[in-house]
Amino acid sequence: xxxxxxxxxxxxxxxxxxxxxxxxxxxxxxxxxxxxxxxxxxxxxxxxxxxxxxxxxxxxxxxxxxxxxxxxxxxxxxxxxxxxxxxxxxxxxxxxxxxxxxxxxxxxxxxxxxxxxxxxxxxxxxxxxxxxxxxxxxxxxxxxxxxxxxxxxxxxxxxxxxxxxxxxxxxxxxxxxxxxx
Numbered sequence: 001x002x003x004x005x006x007x008x009x010x011x012x013x014x015x016x017x018x019x020x021x022x023x024x025x026x027x028x029x030x031x032x033x034x035x036x037x038x039x040x041x042x043x044x045x046x047x048x049x050x051x052x053x054x055x056x057x058x059x060x061x062x063x064x065x066x067x068x069x070x071x072x073x074x075x076x077x078x079x080x081x082x083x084x085x086x087x088x089x090x091x092x093x094x095x096x097x098x099x100x101x102x103x104x105x106x107x108x109x110x111x112x113x114x115x116x117x118x119x120x121x122x123x124x125x126x127x128x129x130x131x132x133x134x135x136x137x138x139x140x141x142x143x144x145x146x147x148x149x150x151x152x153x154x155x156x157x158x159x160x161x162x163x164x165x166x167x168x169x170x171x172x173x174x175x176x177x178x179x180x181x
Contacts, residue, residue: 140156148163149181
């Protein structure tokens with residue numbers, strides 16, 4: 001076979017044929033390659049690649065839109081979080097102020113109760129002194145009556161005796177309903 005090829009290339013007449021064969025071979029090669037790249041089997045593959053590429057572009061655009069939405073939502077939530085933290089800090093500060101005021105009020109109330117107890121003690125002592133004084137003023141009784149009276153009461157008879165209120169009550173006498181001693 002080697003000799004055949006050598007003889008083929010050495011012969012000049014056959015050189016023209018040789019050029020034609022090479023040309024035909026090139027054309028066949030080009031057509032074969034063209035057929036392979038444009039064959040019905042490869043066209044769907046190319047279409048699928050283009051469709052997949054277009055689908056990927058659509059997904060990328062959808063993801064970009066979704067990313068923008070999420071970024072906006074994150075910003076809104078961050079603003080809300082900051083507002084809530086600010087309100088929380090205000091409430092904490094107000095709570096501290098109210099606790100301080102409550103403490104002051106309780107201290108003041110305790111002092112008032114202490115002062116009130118002292119005042120009550122003074123009032124009780126004063127009332128006891130007054131009661132002692134009230135019970136020791138002079139009233140009048142009759143020899144046979146069950147009541148004691150003020151001076152000048154119309155129920156007093158000529159036989160009246162002077163005594164103190166405490167002594168009259170100790171004897172079991174009650175105040176007169178008319179003169180109210």
